[in-house]
Amino acid sequence: MICKNCGTGNAEDAVFCKSCGKRLDGNIICPNCGKQLDGDSGFCNYCGNRINVVQTPVTPAVLSVPAAVKSVTGDKVLNYIKTASVLALAVFSLIFVFLIGIKLNGAEIRTSTEYLYYYFGDVYKDISQFLKLSKATTDYLENSLYVPVAFGTVIAALTIIIVVVCSINAICYAIGNLSGKSERNGAGLALTAFTSFITGSLLILALSNTNFSSGINSAEFTLGGANIAGVVLCSFSAAIYLVCSVCERRKEIINNGISVKSVLSFVILILTVVVMAVVSLPSIGITSDEFSSSENINAGIPFFIGFLGGLGSSEKNLNAMQNSRAAMISFVFALVMLIAVAAFAAVLFKKSVNGVTDKRYKISDLIISILLALSAAAFLALAVISTKELMKSMENLGLAEFMGESCEEIKFTFAVPIVVLVLSVLSLCVNIANMCLATRSGKSSKAAEKPVETDNQVNA
16 A cells, blocks of 8 residues: 555555555544544544644655765765876876986987986086096086086986975875875875976986987987886876866766866867977977988087087187187076976966866966966077077187088078977967956856845845
8 A cells, every 4th residue: 555645655454654654544633532534634523623733745765865875876986086096196107207218219329228317426427537538628518518417417306306205195195085084185296296207207308309310320319118108107097087077077067068168278288288298309400501301400409508519629719619608608598498388388287187177267377378488488589599609609610511611501490499489379378268258257147146136135
């Protein structure tokens, strides 16, 4: 028999419901005289007593339990996957930061890999040995060798320190979250370790990145195999984290659709990834009318610092050496701007990952985009200025024939700095659009709230 009050099924000969305790026929008992009355009676037909029992249909709680359990279980599984991806990201960053290495490939060169800690001793021994064997050593030659290495040492040390500290803390938070002891999962720290690992790898590559091809002879610098494996594993873990973060907003996305801010943040994410990849490429190319189509040189800033050191040591031309010093100063500033571009791109990358799932717009995103665009513009300008100084040095030293009959035939190309600048400006434009949309939606929401308040006041 079905209870008329709550709808629960009972035995055919039952009188009262096993779930809610009400009579199955829907009738009620007068509390004063004990007579049986209809369920909708307000007063007793026999004694006139007022009936205060209100029959309210009750939905059994048992029916909603399976759905609730299912929802809680799904959210917990999603959180476990998200936290596990954070843990993997931190662990991979911690392991592979010590395997950052640069590999030299060449047709007639034996492949070798120099790892990050090469900058903590062996490289200085090699430079010292080279200077002892050099016939003509000048202060400029020493500086041209030691300056890029000093930058590499600082980058290597900072990369290791940041990655190790952030990774260990992220691992502790992630383990605590999985065990139920902490609400934080260390995602921010893991992303910082990841971006530092990627940035350090690309900057170490940029310091030595030079490729040359002439006929069958060729040579180029690339990331080592273990380094590339670390980048792939970390990127895969970060992608899982991002997917899980988006899935946590599934109800909002289903109801309201993907927000424009999330789309714009994803665009910025792609732009910064490309900027970080391009930064590691040789920044300056050299071409000459005497070069055949199969011969070219593409090099980074440190290569030209060392090249000028070689020119200065071969002659005692005071004017040339002055130009070389001026060139090295501009090269050093260009190197600083290159590192700044990579650092700002890494910060913007981390913020854009969070921005995909964060509904709020932060003004710090726009500030970082401005700094990225300015440092990219400064990097391009300093690269152009320093190559002009290099031309002057070559002209004064009479070494133009090294690459052609005259200095006018030598041409420098700046494709990489130009691409970096264009991408940085594009990310700035997207951030400005993001800010304008956030400001407009904020004003709209405030305007929508005012009539509601007015109506409430009028009704009151």
